[in-house]
Amino acid sequence: MDNKTEVKNKSANLADGCADCPASRAANLLKLGVDMKDWNYVVALAGNPNVGKSTVFNALTGLRQHTGNWPGKTVTRAEGGFEYGDAKYKIVDLPGTYSLLATSLDEEVARNFILFGQPDVTVVVVDANRLERNLNLVLQILEITDRVLVCLNLMDEARRHGLDVDHRRLARDLGVPVVPTTARYGEGMDDLLEAVHEVATGKTKSKPYKVKAESPALKHAITTMVEKVTALYPDLPNPRWVALRLLDGDEDIITAIKSGELADLVNLDVEEDEVRELVLIEKTA
Ligand SMILES: Nc1nc2c(ncn2[C@@H]2O[C@H](COP(=O)(O)OP(=O)(O)O)[C@@H](O)[C@H]2O)c(=O)[nH]1
Ligand SMILES: [Mg+2]
Numbered sequence: 001m002d003n004k005t006e007v008k009n010k011s012a013n014l015a016d017g018c019a020d021c022p023a024s025r026a027a028n029l030l031k032l033g034v035d036m037k038d039w040n041y042v043v044a045l046a047g048n049p050n051v052g053k054s055t056v057f058n059a060l061t062g063l064r065q066h067t068g069n070w071p072g073k074t075v076t077r078a079e080g081g082f083e084y085g086d087a088k089y090k091i092v093d094l095p096g097t098y099s100l101l102a103t104s105l106d107e108e109v110a111r112n113f114i115l116f117g118q119p120d121v122t123v124v125v126v127d128a129n130r131l132e133r134n135l136n137l138v139l140q141i142l143e144i145t146d147r148v149l150v151c152l153n154l155m156d157e158a159r160r161h162g163l164d165v166d167h168r169r170l171a172r173d174l175g176v177p178v179v180p181t182t183a184r185y186g187e188g189m190d191d192l193l194e195a196v197h198e199v200a201t202g203k204t205k206s207k208p209y210k211v212k213a214e215s216p217a218l219k220h221a222i223t224t225m226v227e228k229v230t231a232l233y234p235d236l237p238n239p240r241w242v243a244l245r246l247l248d249g250d251e252d253i254i255t256a257i258k259s260g261e262l263a264d265l266v267n268l269d270v271e272e273d274e275v276r277e278l279v280l281i282e283k284t285a
Helices: 003-013 022-031 053-061 105-117 128-144 155-160 167-174 189-200 216-232 239-247 251-259 261-267 272-284
Strands: 041-047 065-069 076-084 087-093 121-127 148-153 178-180
Touching (some): 041 053, 041 128, 041 189, 053 087, 053 148, 053 189, 076 189, 087 189, 121 189, 128 148, 128 155, 128 239, 178 189, 239 251, 251 261
Parallel strands (some): 041 087, 041 121, 121 148, 148 178
Antiparallel strands (some): 065 076, 076 087
């Protein structure tokens, strides 16, 4: 049995029903249209628009990208692959997003992928020149996953503007790895690969910063709401996030719960033509 098959079988043997275990993650990704065949890990590239996500993607994959549509959506996704440290990685370039609150279809696709697809690693690409604006998304992602690292991009521009970003301090404050890069010139890509590998294989165990100050009343409300959400959707990854959105009165999430759209994310059977599309993508790779 080769290494890959062994990794896959290992995931398949893990108990079902644990939303955080590798088998579940692979199944959730498949539901969102990412075929896990022949890949050990899936990496999501998230970030605001124009921060260099596609440039990082191209640097890591050497432009070996294929595009496809998300199931049922008109938004295009770019997928590519690379090998590093005996493992095969699939990387998905997500549409740019300022938050996980999803005010557009692009944002919804990115949000659903990070929240419900549970990629093995989420790389949040940020613009070192606009940290404050970019950290909004970073903090939201830290609330929902520990498997995350920050790619601090456009460092050349920052230097040109006389900005000195202390990436070690940022890493300490955020509780996750921060890798400075200048993707346009390939600078920092080796460090980024190593950091991705360490998060994927569990060598790096992060303790992401969480927004604090939850009053006892809010804690109680969250716990109660999580119980209700879990009762309705037992396999839903990140029920806490859904509970928080409900408490916030998020109309879209309320509608998704009522209409059962949220259930589709968990139970969606991949349509035959989507499987065919995936096979086609594999063949042209
Ligand atoms: N100076 C500089 N430009 C970059 C860097 N990374 C990306 N860019 C440029 O920033 C623009 C947006 O990049 P793109 O990868 O399309 O961003 P995306 O919208 O996040 O996918 C392009 O013109 C890139 O060439 C970098 O590290 N330094
Ligand atoms: Mg792009």
